[in-house]
Amino acid sequence: MDINKGLDSPFIIKVSFNKFLNQYEKLIEADNDFIAANARRVLKIAQENPILREGFSDLDLLKKHERNIEGLLQDAFSPVLTLNEIKTASVPFLNVIFNSSERFKNILETAGKDFELQIKNMPTDERYIVACTIILNFCYGYNLNFKRPFFYEIPDANGIMRYYKILYNADFIEIIPNENAPKITDEDYAELLDNFENIDIWKEKFPPHSYDFKGFVISNIFDVTDDQSISNIKSSLIGEEKRKNEGFMEDFHNIFRSLLGLKNIKVGFSIYNKDEDTFERVHGAGMNSFLLNNQEVSSCADALCKWSYNKLLLENKYFSISNVEKAYQKSQGKAPHIKTLRQQNINSAIFAPIANEEGLMGILEIVSEKPQVLNSINANKLVDVMPFIVSAVERSKSEEENLIDAIIQQECTSIHQSVHWRFEQEARQYIKDQYNGKEPYFNQIVFDDIYPLFGQIDIKGSSKARNNATKLDLTIQLTALKSIMENALEHEPLPIYEQYLYQINKWLESLEHNFQVDSEQQINNFIKDDLTPVLEHFKTSKELEQEIEQYFNSLDVKVGTVYEHRKNYDETIASINKHMATILDEKQVDAQAMYPHYFERFKTDGVEHNMYIGESITKEDSFSPIYLYNLRLWQLQIMCEMENSYYQMQSDLPVKLDVASMILVFNQPLSISFRMDEKQFDVDGTYNARYEIVKKRVDKAFIKGTKERVTKKGKISIVYSQKQDEEEYLRYIKFLQSKNYLDDDVEILELQDLQAVTGLKAIRVSVLYHKDSSDKDFYTYNDLMKEISH
Structure with missing residues (x-):
C-alpha cells in the first residue's frame, strides 16, 4: 500500500534511513574499535538493502524489512532499556509505527485488541498547514514555532486512562523541493503569517506533493498521567x-x-x-x-x-x-x-x-x-x-x-440599566472619598427635565371576583360542616351541637346577604377555634368517621381551608400578570434600542409601568423630542398588542375576567429622585407631585356628569390635560387605525375633577382584536366575545 495514496499533503513521503546512516559513516573512523565495528555492521545492512537508504512509499516493505530495520535501529532502541523506555520509530503525520520498545508493545497489549492508537492534539484539519510550516523552517530558514504537545491516551489493565507525552526527534528527516514547488519569497511569508486559517493560500504557495519528504522520526514517550x-x-x-x-x-x-x-x-x-x-x-x-x-x-x-x-x-x-x-x-x-x-x-x-x-x-x-x-x-x-x-x-x-446581587437588584430594587451609570458614578466617588480618608456619603440621585409616561392594563372587577370566589369556597366548607353537625346531633343530641349549627347557619346567611371585608377572617377563626376541635372529637365516632375524612380531604394542604375557587382566581391573576409582564419586558428590548430610557413595571391586579425619557438619563447630548413622540406611539401600540394577547389567552384561564387599558399623558418635564428608603424613583418637588396624584387616582375617575368610569373593557383610555396632547394622540390613533390596531369610534371625554386636579380629559377608542395569533380578521370587543362563545 502506497503511503501517499489519498494523502492531502504538500509532501511525497518516503520512509528512508539515509540521514540516520550518514551518522554511522562518520563513526567508522572512530578510535573505539567497538563503535567502529558496530558502524560497519549497520552500514553492511544498508549496503545489502539499498532501498532502506533510497527510501520507499510502499508500507508493505516495512514488514518485509522488519528484521533489517530492527538491526539498523539497535543502538536507538537499546535491548537493555527496552523494558523501561517507551519509544517508537514512525512515519510522521500518519502515525505509522514500524519499530518500538518492548514496554510500548506491552502498553498497547494491555489496552486490548479493540484499542485504536491515536495521537491527541494532532490537528487533523490543520495537518496540511502544519506540514507547510515545517517546510518554511527546514527549507527556507524561517523560525516558525508551531510545536504543540502531543499525547497518547491509553487505558491500563484496570481500564484507567493513562496519558503519555510524545517528544519527537526529527534529526533524521530530509525535505527537498521538487519541480512543482514555487519558491517562497519574503512577501509570500508575510502573507502566510496573516492567513493561518486560509488553506487556499497555503495550497497556492505549497501545492500538493510539491516537496519530497524522506526519513523517519523517533518518538520518546513519557508517562505524564499525574x-x-x-x-x-x-x-x-x-x-x-x-x-x-x-x-x-x-x-x-x-x-x-x-x-x-x-x-x-x-x-x-x-x-x-x-x-x-x-x-x-x-x-x-x-x-x-x-x-x-x-x-x-x-x-x-x-x-x-x-x-x-x-x-x-x-x-x-x-x-x-x-x-x-x-x-x-x-x-x-x-x-x-x-x-x-x-x-x-x-x-x-x-x-x-x-x-x-x-x-x-x-x-x-x-x-x-x-x-x-x-x-x-x-x-x-x-x-x-x-x-x-x-x-x-x-x-x-x-x-x-454576583448573581445574588443581580437577582436582588432585578427583583427588589428599581436600578434600571439606563440609570445604572449614575449609581456607579456615585459609588466610585464614595469609594474614592473613603480611600482618601474623607467621610463617605452617597449623594441623592436626581434626574432633571425628563418626560414621564405611564400606562396600565387593569383587571376589571377583580375585587368582586375575589369576593365571589371567597364566598363560594366558604359556603362549600360551611355546608360540609353543617352536614357533619346535623349528623352528630342525630347520634348524640347535645345542646352545644345545636349552638354550633346555629352559628354555621348564621354565617351561611351572612355570606349570601351581608359579606363584609372581615367576614373571611371571622369565619376562618370560627372554624379553626370552635369547630376543628369538635371534629377531632368526632373522629372516634364510626358513624361520622367517613364524612369527617371526606371533609378534611377537601381542604387545601397549604392553607387548611377549601381553596378551590380562590385558587382559580389567584392562578388567573398570576397568569395574567406574568403574561402581560413578559410581553412588556420583551417589547422593552426593542424600545431601549430605539433610544435609552428608564423603565419599571409593577404587578398588582394587572400590570402598570412607568417610563422616563430625557437628556439627563442618557448622559449624552443626543435627546430630541422626536424620541419622546416615538416612545409615546410605541407605548400605545404595545398596549393594543397586550390587549390582543390577553383576550387570546382568556379562554385558557380558570376564571374569565376582563381587562381595561389606560395611558396617562403628562406634557411637562419633571424631576425624579431615587428614594433610598423605598429603593425606587419618585417625582421630586411639590409641582411634580400633581403627576403622582393623577397617576394613582385617574383610573377610578368618572366621565363628567355620569357614574361611568373612564376605563372600559375593550377600549384604551388616554388621559391628558392639554389640547396639544389631544392633537398628538389623535394623530397616533389615526395611524394605528390604518394598521387595524384601533377602531374608528373615537370619543373625546371630560372627566370629573379629582382632588386638587382639574381640567382632565380623555380620548377613548376601541381596540380591534384577533381570535388567535394566526387569525387575520379584526373584531371589536363585543364581536370577539360572540365569536369566542360560538
Missing part, C-alpha cells in the same frame, strides 16, 4: 460551560481515577455554610454528596464526629478512612460520617477540606466500595490538585454572590 490529570482537573474547573454539562461529573470521576490509578472511585462535594455551621448539597448536573447522602443540608456536628469536625473545620486538614467497617465497629456505630458511608456501601474514603485563608468553604469527598483502596498514602496526591479546586470554589462563590 501531570495531565492535574491539568485536566484545572481545565475542567475553569470551563464554566463544562461545569454545567451533564457529563462533567463523570469526566471528573475519570480524571481522579487516572490521578489515583484507581478504577472504582467516585467524587462528591458538599458546601460549608459558615453562618449556619452546616454542610449543604451542591446543585448541579450529576453532583452528589456522600457525606450528606440523601439530605439537602445537615449541621456539621450531626454529620461528623468531634475528631473529624476538628480535623476538617478547625485544622483544615484531610483525613482518610481505609476500612469503613472496621471504623464502624471501633466507634460502635456512633461516628455519624462512618455510619453514613456504611449505609451507602462505601468501604474506604478520603475527606479533604476545600479551604483558603478565610477558612473552610466545602469538602471534597472521594469514596470507593472497596476497603483500603483509599488511604492516607494515596491521599497525599491531592496536595497538587487542591489549589485548583480551591480557586474554582472561590470563583464559584464570587459568581454566586
